[in-house]
Amino acid sequence: MVYLKSIEADGFKSFANKVDIKFDSGLTAVVGPNGSGKSNITDAIRWVLGEQSARSIRGVKMEDVIFNGTDSRTPMNAAKVKLQLDNQSRTLPVESDDVNIMRKLYRNGDSEYFINDERTRLKEITELFLDSGLGKNAYNIISQGEVESLLKARADERRVLIEEVAGVMKYKKRKKESVKR
Ligand code: ATP
Ligand code: MG
Numbered sequence: 574m575v576y577l578k579s580i581e582a583d584g585f586k587s588f589a590n591k592v593d594i595k596f597d598s599g600l601t602a603v604v605g606p607n608g609s610g611k612s613n614i615t616d617a618i619r620w621v622l623g624e625q626s627a628r629s630i631r632g633v634k635m636e637d638v639i640f641n642g643t644d645s646r647t648p649m650n651a652a653k654v655k656l657q658l659d660n661q662s663r664t665l666p667v668e669s670d671d672v673n674i675m676r677k678l679y680r681n682g683d684s685e686y687f688i689n690d691e692r693t694r695l696k697e698i699t700e701l702f703l704d705s706g707l708g709k710n711a712y713n714i715i716s717q718g719e720v721e722s723l724l725k726a727r728a729d730e731r732r733v734l735i736e737e738v739a740g741v742m743k744y745k746k747r748k749k750e751s752v753k754r
Contacts, residue, residue, distance in 0.1 A: 574598075575664045575707060577618075578657040578671070584649040585620070586613040589640045598659070615714050621654040621676045622708055623686075623698050639680060651679045655687075664705055674698060706740070 579595045582588040587610045594614065603611050616630040620638060627635045642648035655675040658665065665672050667689065675687040686693050688701065702708030723731065736742055 574662055575672075575705065576659045578659050580614065580617055581653075581655040581657075582614075582617050583653040584640045585617050585638055585652040585654050586610070586640065588613065588617075589643075589646055589649065612717075615716070617654045618656065619714060621656050621674055622702065623676075623695050625695075635678065636680060636682075638678060651677055653677045665701055665707075667701070672701075674701075706738075 576598045577596050579593060581591065581593045583591040603614060605611050612631070616638070619630055624630055627633060627637060630638065632638060639652040640646075640649040653675065655673055658672045658674070659670070660667060660672045661670050669689060673687075673689055675685075675690070677685040677687075684695075686695055686698055688697060699708065707713060723734065726734075736745070
C-alpha cells in the first residue's frame with residue numbers, strides 16, 4: 574500500500590509559515606478549533622493531486638489558495654504543496670521507494686508540477702495515480718456532508734459509488750465501447 578508520509582505546505586491557504594506534517598502508516602487524527610486549518614490540509618492534498626476546480630477546495634478562483642494575508646502579515650506571492658508518498662510497494666509506477674509530488678502556483682497564474690523534483694505536467698500526475706485507487710477523485714477524501722449524502726442516496730446511486738471504488742467502472746466503460754462496435 575502506498576501511504577502518505579508527509580505534507581509540506583508553504584503559502585497555501587492559512588499556512589503562511591512553512592509546515593511539514595508527518596504521518597505514520599497507521600491512523601492519524603487531526604484535531605483543532607474551528608477555523609484552525611484542518612480542512613485546509615485535505616484541500617492541500619486534493620490540490621497537489623491536480624484539482625482544477627477552485628470550488629472543490631472551497632475557493633472561488635484558484636488564486637484563493639495563496640495565503641492572502643492577515644492583519645499582521647502581508648499576502649504571499651505563491652502557494653506550494655509537496656506530498657511525500659511511501660512507494661515501497663511499487664503501487665505507483667515509479668522506481669523509487671519514496672515518490673514526491675509538488676505543485677506551485679504564482680499570483681500571475683503560472684502553475685508548476687513536479688514528480689520527484691522533476692518538472693512535469695498535470696497529465697503525468699493524473700496518469701501516475703490512474704488505477705492506483707488514489708488521485709483526486711478516488712474517494713480517498715470524504716468531505717463534510719458526503720457521508721450524509723451517501724446514506725440518503727438511492728440504492729442505484731450508491732451502487733455507482735461502490736463500483737467506482739472497486740474499479741469496476743473502467744470495465745463497464747470498455748464493455749460498453751466494445752458492444753457499440
Ligand atoms: P472547522 O472545524 O470549522 O471545519 P477547520 O479547522 O477545518 O475548521 P479550515 O477551514 O481548514 O478550518 O481553515 C479555515 C481558515 O483558513 C480560515 O481562518 C481562513 O481565513 C483561512 N484561509 C483560507 N484561505 C486562506 C488564504 N488564502 N489565506 C489566508 N488564510 C486563509
Ligand atoms: Mg473543516
